[in-house]
Every structure is written in C-alpha cells, then in structure tokens.
Amino acid sequence: MTSARSGSMLGELPLQANGTRQGFAGSVGSDPLQSVDPAVWALIHGDRERHTRTLNFIASENYTSQAVLECLSSHLNVKYAEGYPGARYYQGVGQVDDIEQLAIDRARELFGAEHANVQPYSGSPANMATYFALIQPGDTILGMDLSQGGHLTHGSPVSFSSKLFKAEHYSVDPGTELLDHDQVEAVAKRVQPRLIIAGASAYSRIIDWKAFRDIADRVGALLVADIAHIAGLVAAGVHPSPVPFADAVTTTTHKSLRGPRGALILCKAEHAKAIDRAVFPMLQGGPHLSAIAAKAVCFKEAMEPSFRVYQERVASNARALAEGLMRGGIQVVSGGTENHLLVIKLLDREYSGKAFARALERTGIITSFSTIPGDPRKPGVGSGVRFGTPAVTSRGADERQMQRVAEIIAAAAEDPTDEAALDRLRIEVEVIARELQSV
Ligand code: DSN
Numbered sequence: 001m002t003s004a005r006s007g008s009m010l011g012e013l014p015l016q017a018n019g020t021r022q023g024f025a026g027s028v029g030s031d032p033l034q035s036v037d038p039a040v041w042a043l044i045h046g047d048r049e050r051h052t053r054t055l056n057f058i059a060s061e062n063y064t065s066q067a068v069l070e071c072l073s074s075h076l077n078v079k080y081a082e083g084y085p086g087a088r089y090y091q092g093v094g095q096v097d098d099i100e101q102l103a104i105d106r107a108r109e110l111f112g113a114e115h116a117n118v119q120p121y122s123g124s125p126a127n128m129a130t131y132f133a134l135i136q137p138g139d140t141i142l143g144m145d146l147s148q149g150g151h152l153t154h155g156s157p158v159s160f161s162s163k164l165f166k167a168e169h170y171s172v173d174p175g176t177e178l179l180d181h182d183q184v185e186a187v188a189k190r191v192q193p194r195l196i197i198a199g200a201s202a203y204s205r206i207i208d209w210k211a212f213r214d215i216a217d218r219v220g221a222l223l224v225a226d227i228a229h230i231a232g233l234v235a236a237g238v239h240p241s242p243v244p245f246a247d248a249v250t251t252t253t254h255k256s257l258r259g260p261r262g263a264l265i266l267c268k269a270e271h272a273k274a275i276d277r278a279v280f281p282m283l284q285g286g287p288h289l290s291a292i293a294a295k296a297v298c299f300k301e302a303m304e305p306s307f308r309v310y311q312e313r314v315a316s317n318a319r320a321l322a323e324g325l326m327r328g329g330i331q332v333v334s335g336g337t338e339n340h341l342l343v344i345k346l347l348d349r350e351y352s353g354k355a356f357a358r359a360l361e362r363t364g365i366i367t368s369f370s371t372i373p374g375d376p377r378k379p380g381v382g383s384g385v386r387f388g389t390p391a392v393t394s395r396g397a398d399e400r401q402m403q404r405v406a407e408i409i410a411a412a413a414e415d416p417t418d419e420a421a422l423d424r425l426r427i428e429v430e431v432i433a434r435e436l437q438s439v
Contacts, residue, residue, distance in 0.1 A: 051439035054364040055397075055405065055429055059229065059341040059388020060201070062258045063395065063439060064294075065301060071294035072260055080286045084276060096289045103292050106299035110235050113243050113266035118295050119279050119287040120263035123228045123252040126279075127153040127197075128160060130248045130265055133278035134222050135194045137164045142188055142221070143197035144179075145169040147371040147379060149343075151201045151226060168193060172203070172373050177334040179203070181211045188219045198242065199226030199250075202370050202386050204318075204337035209242035222247045228263075230339055232256030232390065235302045236311035239339060247271055256314060256340050256390045259298025262291040310393060314340045317389040320399035324406025330413055333372055333384065341388040344409075345372045351416055353382035359416030360385070363408060364429035395436035404432060 034041040051063075076096065082089040085097040085104070100118060107116035120126035131141065141161065143154025148171045152159040155167025168191040173180040188196060196219075198212040209225060216223040225242030231251040233239035242249050248267040253259035267275050280287070301307060315338070322332050322342045333343040346353055353369035360367055371377070372384035389402070408425050415421065 048439055053430055053433055054366050055433055055436075056391040057365060057367045057387040057389070057405075058391065059368070059386050060252075060255045061388075062255060062390045064254070064258055064260060064298070067297050067301070068258075068260055068294045071297055072290050074290050074293065076290035076293055077288075079289045081289060082280060082286045084280070096292075099289060099293045099296060100287065103296035103299065106296055106303070107264055107266065110299045110302055111241065111243050111249070111266050113249070114269040115267050115272035115275065117265045117267075117275050117279050118262075118292050119284060120250075120265060121284060121288065121291075122261060123151075123226075123250065123263050124153050124159075125283060126250040126252070126263035126265050127151075127224075127226060129278040129283050130224055130250050130267075130275065131161065131165060131195065132282055133267075133271060133274040134224070134247060135165070138166065139194035140166040140168060140191055141195045141197060142168045142170060142184075142191060142193035144200050144203070145171050147375055148172050148373050149200040149202040150197075151199070151228070154197045154199075154226070165195075172334075174374055177373050178205055179207065181208065181215065184212070185215045185218065188215050188221065192219060193221045195222045195224060197224050197226055198246070199224075199228070201229055202341065202343050202384075204322075204332075204339055204342050205334055206239060206338045207242070209240060209245040212242075213245040225249045226251070228252040229255055229341065229388075231264075232258055232302065232307075233311050233315065233339055236308040238308070238311040238315055248275065253295050253298055256311070256388075257298060257302060258310075258390065258394065259301075260291045260294035262288070262295055264295065313398070314389050314393045316399055317393050317397060317402045318342055318387075320402035321387060321389065321406055324403045325409060328406055328410025328413075330410055340390050341386060343370055343372060343384045343386045346383050346385070347372070347376070349413070352377050353384045355381070356413065356416050357385050359412055359422055360409065362419065362422040363412055363425040364433065365405065365409065365412075392436065395439070397432075397436055401432050401435065404428070 079096050080090045081093045081096050085101045103118040104116045141155055144150030146156045153161045155161045170184040170187045196216045223246045225246040227234050228251050230239045234241050250265050253262045265275050318337045318340050322337045326332055331345045333345050357367050357369040367385050369382045370384040370386045371379050371382040375383045377383045408428055
C-alpha cells in the first residue's frame with residue numbers, strides 16, 4: 001500500500017514498481033500503520049471502538065479536535081529547537097519559532113497573562129519547573145492533601161514534591177467538605193510556607209483565588225495556582241481566573257482545555273526568566289514542537305464563542321449528573337458540584353470506590369476511583385468514584401442524557417456484584433453512546 005497523503009515528506013519519494021515508496025533499503029517507510037504494524041493498529045482501533053461504545057467520565061480526559069490531532073501527527077515531530085523563539089541552539093527554526101511564538105501569544109491573550117511558557121511536557125514537569133523557578137530545594141510548600149482532592153505534585157509523600165521540598169498540607173472542612181480558608185491560614189501561619197499551591201484534582205467547587213492570595217501575603221509566601229482540571233472553564237470564564245492573583249499558574253492542556261497532551265505555565269513578568277530557565281535547560285531538553293503547534297490551535301479554539309457554550313454545558317452536565325445521583329440515593333462529596341466533576345462517596349456501602357468503578361466499567365461507564373475527605377479505606381481502593389463531564393460533553397451529551405446515566409449508576413450501585421444486572425445496564429449505556437458523536 002502507498003501513503004495516500006500527498007504532500008507529506010515521505011510521499012515525495014519515488015513510487016516503486018510494487019506500489020510502495022521505499023526509497024532504498026533502510027529508508028523510512030511511508031506505508032500506513034495498518035500495513036506496517038497490524039498489531040498496534042488493531043489495538044489503537046479497538047481502543048477507539050471502546051471509546052465510541054462507552055461513556056467516558058474520567059474527569060481528566062477529553063477528546064480533541066481533528067485540527068489538534070493533525071498537528072500531533074505532523075512532521076514537526078522531527079524538530080529539535082532547544083531554547084526559545086529567537087534564541088535557539090539549532091538551525092532550521094524559522095517556522096517553529098513562529099509556531100512557538102504564536103502559541104505563547106495566544107496563551108497570554110486567552111488567559112490575560114503577562115508571560116507564558118508553552119514547553120512543559122505535562123502537568124507534573126510544569127509544577128516541578130515552577131517550584132524550582134520560585135523556591136529552593138528544602139523550602140516548605142503547602143498544598144491540598146492528595147486524599148482530600150489535591151494532586152501528587154502538591155506534596156504527596158510519594159512525589160518529588162515532598163522529596164525535594166518540605167511538604168505540608170491543608171484539608172477541606174470535614175463537615176461541609178469545602179475548602180476552609182481559616183484552616184488554610186492557620187496551617188500556613190504554623191508551617192510558614194515559602195510557597196502555597198491552590199488547585200486540585202478532585203475538588204468540585206469554585207476556588208477563591210483571592211482568599212489564597214490574601215493568606216499567602218499574610219505569611220509572606222508565593223502563590224501557585226494549579227488549574228490543570230479547570231483550565232477550560234477558566235479560559236471560558238465559567239470559573240474565576242487565578243491569573244490576577246497567583247505568582248504562577250500551571251495547567252495541563254489536555255483536560256477541560258481540550259488540547260494536546262502537554263502543559264503550560266503562566267506567570268507574572270517578574271518570574272518569566274526564572275520560569276523559562278527552569279523549564280529549559282534545568283528540567284527539559286528539546287521542546288515538542290508538534291505538541292506546541294497543537295497547543296496553539298487549542299488556544300485559538302478556546303477563544304471561540306462556541307468554547308464558552310461548551311464549557312457551560314460541561315458544568316451544567318456535571319450538575320445534572322450530581323443531582324440525578326443524589327435523587328438516586330447516592331451521596332456526593334460536598335453535596336454537589338460547581339465545575340466539571342463530582343466525587344461520589346460510598347461510606348454507606350459495603351464496597352469500595354475501586355470495586356464500584358470496576359462494576360461501572362462493566363456497564364460501559366468509564367470512571368476513576370478516588371479517596372474522599374476523611375476516607376477510612378486505603379488510597380489503593382478509596383471510598384469515592386470521580387466523574388467528569390468534559391469528554392462526554394465533547395461528544396454532544398446533554399442534561400437529559402446525564403439524568404439517564406445517573407439512573408444507570410444508581411441501579412448499578414444496588415448490587416455491583418450482580419454481573420447479569422450490570423450487563424443489562426450496559427445495553428442502556430450503549431444506547432446513549434450511540435446517540436453521541438463517535439470518537
Ligand atoms: N492524573 C490526573 C487526574 O486524573 O486528575 C491528574 O494529573
């Protein structure tokens with residue numbers, strides 16, 4: 001088979017008598033994946049089918065546009081360009097300088113930031129670079145406890161963030177399960193952090209960035225906002241922005257922001273040099289230009305009015321799902337949601353979050369288990385299951401469908417060990433999945 005993609009680099013090799021474009025023994029091939037490696041093709045194809053047949057409620061996943069995917073599979077994959085636009089260690093960078101500058105300019109415009117670094121490979125390296133830029137190893141950081149909804153890089157004992165820094169934590173209020181700024185301030189006064197991290201991976205409420213800024217100012221700390229989960233909502237104005245308040249803001253680009261796998265750091269101008277140096281050369285090598293082009297496209301898409309409509313629907317779908325679940329007798333952490341996710345709590349059940357997430361997978365509802373505030377179960381199984389609506393909303397799901405999903409989840413919760421019942425629910429999930437855009 002020959003490559004059908006005219007104009008690609010390899011498409012210009014001479015066509016051979018056997019119809020292939022092999023230039024010489026050992027040259028790079030231009031045949032499609034399906035013929036080069038049917039095994040990998042089949043696995044990818046199978047996973048795509050799985051997505052289309054099921055409902056993806058993993059709060060950190062999303063489906064990108066074809067335009068974003070096109071950048072990722074472009075020839076930009078080839079390029080080395082260590083450095084930054086206008087100051088590279090490689091030649092041949094004219095266009096890629098323009099691509100990276102475009103991504104930087106769009107990121108700044110989208111979020112109203114003084115400086116943007118679009119090179120971080122993903123969220124954890126972005127957080128690491130930000131800490132290295134702003135503080136010294138051994139300094140104290142204060143972040144939300146992982147078991148309460150924080151992230152590994154916010155000081156978890158198993159993360160670099162507690163190996164290289166002295167990690168302290170704040171929690172949510174055990175009664176309301178909401179952030180309690182008095183408690184955050186009390187901990188901050190006690191531990192005197194050099195850096196406070198606001199932001200979470202499993203917190204379903206609006207975060208008051210100004211309250212965190214005020215606490216940071218009162219204890220003389222810097223403030224980093226990690227908006228990896230809510231970046232799309234923030235970009236669209238559906239969640240308040242931390243940019244005016246935080247010294248630096250980190251985010252992945254592939255969650256609610258709906259771009260490529262990767263990350264972004266925004267910061268005040270005074271931290272720009274330190275952030276850039278921490279990303280390269282301190283922590284990373286060559287930037288991934290194909291991902292940076294895809295980020296530029298993602299930022300453009302996020303500036304469209306339709307992106308706000310999408311984000312509003314992400315939030316209203318999450319609300320509809322939470323309300324449907326609570327009507328079905330399932331407890332939701334903090335009693336609801338104001339963003340793209342919710343966490344159910346299974347304290348009143350005999351099974352763990354992990355067991356229920358597995359049962360839901362059998363019905364075709366794909367989630368991730370998690371701990372909940374004050375969880376009596378071990379983190380390896382947890383008492384919660386986290387649901388996010390960005391991915392199903394990208395496929396066109398609406399509130400009516402969320403209500404039906406809530407009823408299916410409530411039915412599965414009656415007895416997650418009843419495989420026959422789960423298989424019957426799977427038929428209902430497939431009906432909903434077929435109503436949505438395919439993946
Ligand atoms: N692992 C991601 C999540 O699922 O929230 C965060 O990095």
